[in-house]
Amino acid sequence: MQEMGLEYRVIGEKGPLIVIEIGIGNSFYSWLSFIEKIENKYKILIYHRAGYGKSPESKAQRTAGHIASELNALIDDLNIDETFILIGHSFGGLCAQQYARMFSERLKAVILLDATSHHFSRLYDLKLPVMYSLISLEKMIEENIESANKTTEELSQRFSGLIEGSKAILQNGDFENFKCFITDPTLFRTIANEFMNWDQSSQLIEDSGEFPDIPLVVIARDKELAAEPFIEHGIPKEEAFLYEAVWRDLQIELSQLSPRGEFIIAEGSDHEIHKDKPEVLIQAIERLILQK
Template sequence: MIEKLVDIGTKKLQVSIHGDGAPIVVIETGMGCSWYDFSKVIEEISKNATVLTYHRSGYGKSTLGKEERTTKQIAVDFNELLEIEGINCPIILVGHSFGGLCVQHFACLFPEKVAAMVLIDSNSSGEYKMDKLRDKLPNFKNTFSKNKIIDNWRGLSQKSKDELKTIISPELLIEQRELIEEIQKCILEFQINPGMYSAMASELELMSQSGQEIEKRFKQLDVPLIVLGRDKALGIKWNVDMGIPQEEAVQFESLWSSLVREEANNSAKGQFIEVKGSRHSIYRTNPEVVIKAINDILSEIYMIDINEN
């Protein structure tokens, strides 16, 4: 494993590389997420491919740039990283949540660099539709107000690491407690970075705008694409458990599910899989499903016999 800071001119990005040679799989994490939670996925996929993961501007040890954090800017930053690293071959892109939206924007801008994609319960270019629905659902609007979340994150970005440790009191999730102690420490440390909250606030504020720009630039690909979506029934239950009325929870989750399903149309070779028994963080709760999706693509494109490794 190689870990380093790569200077792309406007900022430095923390990069982690596992394995060597082609093919190359790149993981784009979700908002507020790190590559550490992908440890099980990385361990398995790096047996058959090089896995490159990185932390976006402001995340981890990556420096916080001055630009607004649109998915276009993130895609441009990532392309610069690839250029500096001398990665010229088409890559397999794996994106979770907001990271999936970044992956879709990268594919719009640099389609020739995309060999295949795996989207993990990804935000959609139709995110603005979720915003409109949220505004119509009073309990959702009050409980999950984007403006309140953005204001909260901006407030946290002004705190010191010690202050964040007190305010957030970071704890490990059940799945994270299964990881090695070194990774557990990294996960806890990752959550008390003021720069990340600044980046997250900008990402969230501009997410719907980013999605609309993707829609304007959209051109269907012709590469293998697997879209993994969370269990719709579990999504409804989670919202109800958070105090959202059943009717609102059903409306919200139904729209989310339909938008994620539509992402399979990003490629003529796209397919959708609903992951039963999983909520949003499929890579954490059901890593075997993510591993299989990536390995299936490796087998299809590169004729790798996974069973031999």
Template sequence: MSHFDTKTPGRPLVILPGLGCTYHEWYPVIESLKQTFRVISFHRHELMNTTQTGTVAVALQLQELLKTLDVTEPVLLVGHSYGGLCAQQMAHDYPETVRGLVLVDSTSVRLRQLDSLTLPVLDELSTDQVWLDKCRSYAEMTRHALCEAIRPELTHEQRQLPVSVQRELLDFQTDPLLYGEMATAIEQWQNDAVTLERRGRLADLPLIVLGRDKELAVNSGIEEGLPEAELRLLEDTWKRLICEQADLSTQSELLFVEQASHAIHLDRPNAVLDAVRRIDERAND
């Protein structure tokens, strides 16, 4: 399914998952939110029906989806990781459509600063080029070959979800089209970020910025055998970039979530739920 719509009563809320992520892993958050909101989300690689690419394309896709679903009132927007960069694009391109924004450990418009860090060990594992090469390779495979190549596994947190949701997560990971979309995003996100940075602030848009637990991230990396000095340099920079996102609006709030990894919505879903409820109240004032 390319998109879902809870069709429940309430004000519309859109979730933009991170790169290579699916709305299925937001199941616990969505189950709570749909008691109050009409929750909408979509899979970017299944709605690539525009000549645009990158974050501009995502904003356009969302705008067209809202029209298709006959959503006429402004939405609350929740963006995680790369989805947060897309959410910022949406807020800039269609300001009349967005009434409030929650950025969940979001990619920064200044993400190029991460590439300037000296991280020899970490860079061997996860540079943009490493990711790009993998994604291009996976995009050329059949679903069966891709399944054999990546042998998808669920995280501990994902294994706590209903079995039907776990199946959706595994199926999502073995779609070659997903990796084509990821490759395009990786190719463009540096330029997209620079363009967004030049567009400046989001005026007085109600905004809550959530960031991960720096010490948890460092300690998790150390347990994996990675060098502490590199981890601290990376996490210090990431934290600073998250702090800077609070400057996007004059009506912002910043919170670092203890005991939460990059997947805050899985580790500490209540933190996301609380942020959504607060932003909803502020957007109504």
């Protein structure tokens, strides 16, 4: 469904409301298997940001502030008046931090799922020459701009493995939707813009005052497990372990934003905790629902 042009789905018919802000470059199709586990107990709103999927591209810069405002407008248009739990995964967690500062009255609680920190620049201040020759912020911007300049056919070839792998996971209609999602040059232009605005988004969060006094759960990945793919791709162990140690420190700091913050490590999970260890996220939701 679409409201204000933004593509969204409301899944589940009863129970408290959960709103999900997805990670950078991700689709809401990657969350469907998780949502199936909770849809009998909760209502879930998940959507595609502007420039993702069937949501039209926006002229506004892709900052956390603009994204938070657009989500809030969607919630207004859907006539949602109950408070809800906001889950922000990865870059979606950066957006969730900003949303909480701008619209705290709408929130029951926030879950930051291995979220991007507003102090993420500390990662890029590290001396990691091999890692950042491969995955620097500049590299990610450059690669997404390159993809944005490709045709749908070229993107289909480039992501053929990802497309083929989704066949076993998604139903027919969603498979075709995902194929359109991942082969749309607009997506990659939007991702590049989100990356380019990371500094501005982080500064905006800094300038927006303190995080509200609401329940906050921060769930972090298993740092030893998360280092393994880096090492497999030729990044020295010392660099991978240092990166993961600082990422963990930033997660702990996020949990301290609220006096009602809680920090959890998802043992045995990499970055996509909702796929690797869904039970950890489900348990966190259940505890927050029970809080008064």
